Amino acid sequence: MTSPATPIQAAGEPPAVILPDAASLFAARARRFEQLADGHALGDWLRFLAAITQAQHDALQTLPALALPDAAALAQARAHRMPPLPAQSWLRDPAWREVLDSICTRIAPTAPEAGQVELRRLRSFSADALDELATNVLHTELYGDDAALLPYVAAALQVLWTGAAARLGDRVAALDVPAVCPCCGFLPVASVVRRSGDVSNLRYLHCALCNTEWNFVRIKCPTCDATAGIGYRQLEGANGTPLPAGAVRAETCESCKAYLKIIYQEQGAVDPVADDLATLALDILVDEAGYARSGPNLLLMPG
Numbered sequence: 414m415t416s417p418a419t420p421i422q423a424a425g426e427p428p429a430v431i432l433p434d435a436a437s438l439f440a441a442r443a444r445r446f447e448q449l450a451d452g453h454a455l456g457d458w459l460r461f462l463a464a465i466t467q468a469q470h471d472a473l474q475t476l477p478a479l480a481l482p483d484a485a486a487l488a489q490a491r492a493h494r495m496p497p498l499p500a501q502s503w504l505r506d507p508a509w510r511e512v513l514d515s516i517c518t519r520i521a522p523t524a525p526e527a528g529q530v531e532l533r534r535l536r537s538f539s540a541d542a543l544d545e546l547a548t549n550v551l552h553t554e555l556y557g558d559d560a561a562l563l564p565y566v567a568a569a570l571q572v573l574w575t576g577a578a579a580r581l582g583d584r585v586a587a588l589d590v591p592a593v594c595p596c597c598g599f600l601p602v603a604s605v606v607r608r609s610g611d612v613s614n615l616r617y618l619h620c621a622l623c624n625t626e627w628n629f630v631r632i633k634c635p636t637c638d639a640t641a642g643i644g645y646r647q648l649e650g651a652n653g654t655p656l657p658a659g660a661v662r663a664e665t666c667e668s669c670k671a672y673l674k675i676i677y678q679e680q681g682a683v684d685p686v687a688d689d690l691a692t693l694a695l696d697i698l699v700d701e702a703g704y705a706r707s708g709p710n711l712l713l714m715p716g
């Protein structure tokens with residue numbers, strides 16, 4: 414569960430934007446990956462993702478406070494309803510490569526064979542080459558010969574952006590373009606509907622890069638804004654009964670043929686990134702029905 418750290422709201426209203434909690438977000442996600450791995454057909458992979466996520470947590474706890482845009486730049490972004498830490502143009506601190514290095518060092522001992530090969534390749538890259546991979550991730554160009562290396566790069570960038578987003582306080586406002594993250598302008602990985610506190614039963618889109626969440630109308634396509642032709646699909650159990658974990662649904666849109674998952678918190682913790690990857694079978698189902706996923710999960714590269 415990502416705990417709401419800094420609700421940004423008027424009295425009596427649910428927060429429009431919820432910034433990530435740097436102290437707990439990745440650790441909670443790692444626990445959720447472990448939980449989902451139990452008895453799962455892809456358990457080994459989910460456990461490796463738990464290790465990557467725990468390494469993200471550790472890296473974030475030791476990351477020095479990096480420079481944020483100054484007060485004037487933040488005020489200007491707010492006035493123009495622009496994201497203050499834009500994925501494609503915020504001058505990222507070179508420290509992101511140290512984060513990458515610490516994540517790789519941490520996960521290498523438990524990485525599966527394929528992962529070992531990828532990590533060795535990554536280690537052979539120059540700083541410039543790594544920066545090029547980072548640019549690919551931040552422009553959602555998630556393909557090419559090095560696509561298998563991008564989840565590690567993305568994991569490091571998530572640490573950087575999450576750490577910065579967590580420190581923005583009340584300086585982030587909702588954007589006019591509700592389909593992208595108000596903090597970094599990146600795409601959502603999924604939406605989440607929680608059962609607790611003042612956000613209970615409300616839908617929030619969750620940023621695939623900086624882990625900020627923003628409130629979004631419950632039945633509406635985040636890609637094209639359509640409110641008609643929205644459908645929901647979910648996985649079924651062996652006898653056609655919904656799985657107990659049927660708390661994940663794909664929201665499909667007939668107008669633009671896009672889909673994104675909604676994670677419903679029934680009991681216990683959920684995490685948009687982990688619960689999304691534990692339900693890849695649903696992606697296959699919806700893909701075969703002719704819908705294209707609208708936002709990436711950066712820990713998984715297509716293909």
Ligand SMILES: [Zn+2]
Nearest residue numbers: 594597620623
């Ligand atoms: Zn973001």
Ligand SMILES: [Zn+2]
Nearest residue numbers: 634637666669
């Ligand atoms: Zn649509």
